[in-house]
Amino acid sequence: MNLGTSLAKPIATIKKKFDNEFIRNLSWLGGSEAVNRILRLAATVVLARSLNDYDYGLAALVLTTYEFTQVFTRIGIGGKVIQADEESLESICNGAYWLNWVICSSLFVIQCIIAFPVAWFYHENALIMPICVLGLVYLITPFGRIQSTLIQRENRLKVTAVGSVVQMAAANILTAVFAILHMGMWAIILPRLLVAPIDIYINLTNHPWRIKKGFTTERWGEVFKFGMNILGISLLATLRNNLDYLIIARFLGVKELGLYFFAFNAGLGISSNIILSITTALYPYLCAVRSNWEEFKKRYFGSLKKIAVIIIPFVILQSSLAPFYVPIIFGKKWVEAVPILILICLSAIPRPFFLASTNLLAAMGKPHLSFRGNILFTSIFAIALIIGVQWGAIGVAISVLLAHVIFMPGFTVWATQFVFGKKHQKAVQNIS
Structure with missing residues (x-):
């Protein structure tokens, strides 16, 4: 047996693995996130050496406010476009385009208004201007939102990955430059606005879809019906992702929040990017075979194994x-942030499995079950944080870890058993 023959089988095995659509898309997204993370790490190093914990605390509150308004852009519009059949796709896209504009324009106004009570609540008038400026992103994003979703629907996540690299590279370079120029929290806030047009350009140049009719509410009801539970899940996830910031800022102060915010981003930054790549790739990967039960099951369990390995x-x-x-x-x-960083970092392990199970239920047309699970988890999480804050930022970090490790694996097992267990298997095989 010659060397070529002996290598043929392992090479074929490797090729087969990378021919897998999920792995291919995940590789593009993961590769882009790896590049992004290297650039982000460089920017984070400059920030850590140029900003103090007070600057970090202010930036955390501005970004938290933005996250809470941004969640209302995730009302399931993208999910509905991805899931739609070919016959209804064009009409759904037309209605979704104008719905995006209505929602985003409203959110810009809302964010500017809530800047004032946020500043009053935390006794920081310096928050008003950056919160309003960051809201300008909403007046840019609708231009290419439908094209971005259609690219995902077509499983062309290479485009998504390349766009992410270009956009984040520009943002991180600007962040580093602004930090060196001693612009304080603006070094974190301003680049998000300045790089937003890059994403629009990439989406518009990589998909031919364009709006073909004037303002219409066509299919809005269908989108809302599908998206209400998705919105609820996103809102609860956003609340959980930021609740620790809000509690620390209110009870421990902005400087303590700055320490925690640094530890959270340094500890979970890389992992969260990987998790985002996994979940972005998984949903269209599952939806593509909703009518093929055996392949659907195979893809889901195969994805869980790949998540564990990564x-x-x-x-x-x-x-x-x-x-x-x-x-x-x-x-x-x-250095004092290291224990917090480690605890937050470990909480990343159950997160992608939980998100995989929510994607599974959404692909099955049962997002309401994920919504109920998210309500329960958010309640447990909030109670844990209120208890943990009594011991400072480290107590909050311990609460974050325990809440994730205790609840998320249990929900993942339950959701998987619900869909694939013998008791329900016959009923759920009729996937519409």
Whole structure:
């Protein structure tokens, strides 16, 4: 047996794995996030050495406000476009285009209004202007939102990945430059607005769809019916993702929030990018075979295995090395954030499995079950944070870890059993 023959089988196996659509899309998204993370790490190092914990705290509150308004753009419009059949796709896209404009324009006005009570609640008038400026993003994003969703529907996530790299590279470069220029929290806020047109340009040049009719409410009811539970899930997820910031800022102060915000981003930043790549790739990957039960089941369980192989070793490695790389890369002033960073980092392990199970239920047309699970988890999470804050930022971090480790695996097992268990299998095989 010659060398070529002996290598043929493993090469064929590797090729088969990368021919898998989920792996191919995940590779593009993961590769883009790896590049993004390298650039973000460089920007984070500059920020950590140029900004103080007070600047970080202000930026955290501005971004948190933006996250809460942004969640209302995720009312299931994209999910409905991805799931739509070919016959109704054009009409759904037309209605969704104008719905995006109505929602985003309204959110710009709302964000400017709520800037004032937010500043009053946290006794920081410096929050008003950056919150309003960041709201301008809403007046830019609708131009290419439908094209972006159609690219995902067609599983052309290479375009999404390349666009993400270009946009984030520009943002991170601007962040580093603004930090060096001593622009404080604006170094974190302003680049988000300045790079928004890049995403629009990439989406418009990579998909031919254009709006073909004037303002219409066509299919809005259908989109809302599909998206209400998706919106509820997104709202609860956003609340959970930011509730620790809000509680720390209110009870411990802006400077303590700055320390926690640094630890959270340094600890979960890489993992969250990987998790986002996984979930972005998984939903259209599952929806594409909704009518083929065996393939649907195979794809879901295969995806869980791939998630485990990717996320678990990475998180453990990052957590174990944190005491060494934080003082070297970010500076000794952030050493006290290391225990918080490790705890938050470990909480990343159950997150992608939980999100995979919510994608599973959404692909099955049962997002209401995910919504109920998210309500329960958010309630448990809020109680845990209120208890944990009594012991400062480290107590909050412990609460975050325990809440995720206890609840998320249980929900993942339940959702998987609900869909694929013998008791329900016959009923759910009629996927519409």
